Amino acid sequence: MPYVTELKMAVGRMVAVRNATAVVVLLSVFSAGKCNEQVPLMMWSSNGFPLPSQSAPLAGASVSSRQLQSYLSTALSSTPQNVLLFLQDKLSVDDFTMYGGVFGNKQDSAFPNLEVALQSSSSSLLLPSVSSLASVALPSLLQEQMDTAPLYLDPETLAQLRLNASLPALLIFRLPYSSGADMMSTKEVLSGNDEVIGQVLNIMNGQSVPYTAVYTAFRPSRVMAEQPMAALSAGGRSLLQSRQKDPADPYPPVEFKERGSSCILLWAENLTISHFHSGKWQRHDLAPRTFGEGVSPDLEGSFCNRTHSRLVLNYENVLMYRSFKLIFEMSQRHYKVSARGWFSLDLVKLEYDGKRASFNGSRSIYAPVEFSYHCDSVTSFLYPQLVPFSSKDNANDWRLFFDDFQIQGFNVTGKDFSYASDCAGFFSPGIWMGLLTSLLLVLVLTYGLHMVMRLHTMDRFDDPKGPAISVPQTE
Structure with a gap:
């Protein structure tokens, strides 16, 4: 049962x-x-x-x-x-x-x-x-x-x-x-x-x-x-007889420099990867090994120029693999229609013990070349922005989830991101509902006007002066 x-x-x-x-x-x-x-x-x-x-x-x-x-x-x-x-x-x-x-x-x-x-x-x-x-x-x-x-x-x-x-x-x-x-x-x-x-x-x-x-x-x-902390401590004793420390500032982004100048910036609240192995999903968050005070990730293999940028994050002993790489490949080009340059995150690659899994993000992850790209959630499942690049690799065995993700691969000045182009759509669900409802009402009104305009008056009437109908009575 x-x-x-x-x-x-x-x-x-x-x-x-x-x-x-x-x-x-x-x-x-x-x-x-x-x-x-x-x-x-x-x-x-x-x-x-x-x-x-x-x-x-x-x-x-x-x-x-x-x-x-x-x-x-x-x-x-x-x-x-x-x-x-x-x-x-x-x-x-x-x-x-x-x-x-x-x-x-x-x-x-x-x-x-x-x-x-x-x-x-x-x-x-x-x-x-x-x-x-x-x-x-x-x-x-x-x-x-x-x-x-x-x-x-x-x-x-x-x-x-x-x-x-x-x-x-x-x-x-x-x-x-x-x-x-x-x-x-x-x-x-x-x-x-x-x-x-x-x-x-x-x-x-x-x-x-x-x-x-x-x-x-x-x-x-x-x-x-x-309330400002200065105002709390200026007038006497504070809560619990001790001054609370301000919360720690967010950790700085990963910064890659080429010839002494910054050219790639990356930040995320978490970089979660999941691998399907032995009938279940195994998850690992790479953010603690990438960001934070005193953390210096290995960026060997990264490079950048005017048209292409590549950020390589090298790790050891991730899940069951001794060597593991998380790679972000970006490119930028000038479009005549918009009269400006745009960059896109072409590929996100996972390289582990000689194997590879690639995800394409160029269709949904892009921004003007002067800006950075930001999104609250970048995933390879559940409305994915990252899709498997090829059916020949092992991308279907992996899932990616980047929370509060921000990246910039071109026109980086200093350690701060440029203005962010967010992934949030212009039309919210409420706006779409309002537009569809308005369209339905317009169609109903148009149909009603069309029916009213097709009404015609009668051209023939019964003659009231004609002889009345007589019904003979029988006993």
Whole structure:
């Protein structure tokens, strides 16, 4: 018999944590670090499947995409592969302190089902401050980790869904958020979301399907105003009797010089490669060995001239290969139609122990030659910008994922990128919906006018002065 699997995404341990955890959460909100849109994230598993112990971030520290990927990889290594992802439009720590039961007022809490789920769980992971960029990329990170397509569901659909418990399933539930200016108050909306969570958990528990649940949001509902550190320390004692240090600046880009002058710059938050071997995907992030304080990557084999640039990143002992190279090949030419020069990322190559995998990016990765190219996500899967160059090499066995990627191969001046040409399209989904709706209305109006113009008056009428119709009566 196939196992009946369901969708479960349990929500927020932050309401039901103990007093010490609540203090840590409050300190993370009121710390004097730089505010750059942070959301809370909670993860827990069904009873009998404890999460691996992981060190929580320091109070006030923001979890980046790379760190979140590390948390997910460790957690999913020993927990059920049926993942329930509850994605709310907006969420902040203040929502739990204002509407939850952290301070003992549990009878009026907006998260009763959430609190019960967290208290009954064997263990949980609390991340009070996760970068909103990382939370937005969470479905893609989970999809890459589990190697399965996501399913967007609601409790009614979940109740009719039958899944195989031996196969991984990524089930996503979208939850709304409302401010006090709407017809429903914020607390009512959060209570409704908590009821949805309770319904999903009841369905999962009723069918005895193990699960791992994650609860987070796309962006914060409240953003605290940032105060300069000088103003905090000038008027007396500061929080915890110590001055908090400013967050570290982002690491510098990789810089290749030719004849003493810079000609290629590369920066990324992560450079993740995945290789399919022995029936599963093995992943490795090259960013820690490429960027950072005191890190000097080997760029042997790189070169640049007026028309071509080649950046070679040499590594050792990557995955199972002793010698590994990540190569970016770019070219530029002048186009008469636009009357300007453009450069493109022609190839991204992987060379490992005498083998090669090549990906073509010239169709989607390009920019004016005076600019740099930037994109939040460059991948070889899931709407790929990088496609296999040839079916003869091993590109189908590899996946590339570059997060917050920026590169410049021509007209580099100093260590700073030129103005970035971003990959974001001009027409957003909302604009396309508006244009298509307007076009449909115009077509309906045109058809109506056409029908009205074809109406004609009658040219013949019954004669009212004619003899009336007589019907003889019979007895």
